[in-house]
Amino acid sequence: MSTTVDPRVTDYLNRLRERASVLPPDEFEDVWQSVHEHLDEAAERGEPIEQALARLGSPEAIVAAAAGQPSAQPTRPVQPQRPLRGVDVAALVLLQVGAVVFGLGWIAGVLLLWVSDRWKWWEKLLGTLVVPGGLSGLVMLSGLFSWASAGCSSDAVTVAETSCTATGSASTVIGPIVVGLLAAGAIAVTVYLARAARPGRSGQPASGPDPVERGA
């Protein structure tokens, strides 16, 4: 997993993005994405970064090679491929803050997440389960916590005062910690999903037309 990207790789990819902006958008995306995947694979195999970059050659050489290729056939337009489209960003945002709209926004976020081809199935599961309701759900939950502990201390004077005080004080300590941990988990998952997003990660189709062109 390439969650920690070497700054040299980031720098290289940025330079390639800059230089390759002169290419037609579809070709640019295709080449940039491929080089990105290549570097991910090299890292995955434990190859030294400087060696992988040296073997790739300079971004300028890649762009020059692209410019030397005959131009794309105009009859086959290709959708520009961004790692995250607007709809994918909407999915991630709704998952975190959508619950304020009676929980419906979160459900919409889940639907968008599962419809998108940017993630693998287990990543979608992760986004759904960590944390249901998202950050806004947690805010409401923590509100519920404090309300419950306040209600407990005032109402339960007559009934089992000791046990109530015990649970009350426990919830005031443990509650915020649990909520904090869940919030950190939710943020971490969102950041991970945003970085892992890539066209065609859902894996379909196994044959037939290029998945890169789905939805064209």
Next chain:
Amino acid sequence: MVPGGSSATQLRRGALEYCVLGLLRTRQRYAFDLVRELSDRGLVASEGTIYPLLSRLRRDDLVTTTWQESSSGPMRRYYGLTEAGRVRLDAFIGQWCTFRDAVDAILLTEGTHP
């Protein structure tokens, strides 16, 4: 590494795309492995320059790409040969053999008998 010199570069430029098609003749290949194979055989100086070629071959319908699950890490992009790619490759093989024999006949035979 790759032998230098502009004549080698010129030769590679013409033959590289057919070497790509040739490597895909019997099976699909993972993009990274395909690029590494061409590089290790000295057919390309900078591995990154193969990706624009692959992009063009795909646009021209000579190769297809598919995404396949890997045991670890993200989805992998595989390249395969299309029917049009196969036809193009077979046509080139015929031309190449004729060309190679003609060059050999002059460079090797003539060279050894001055």
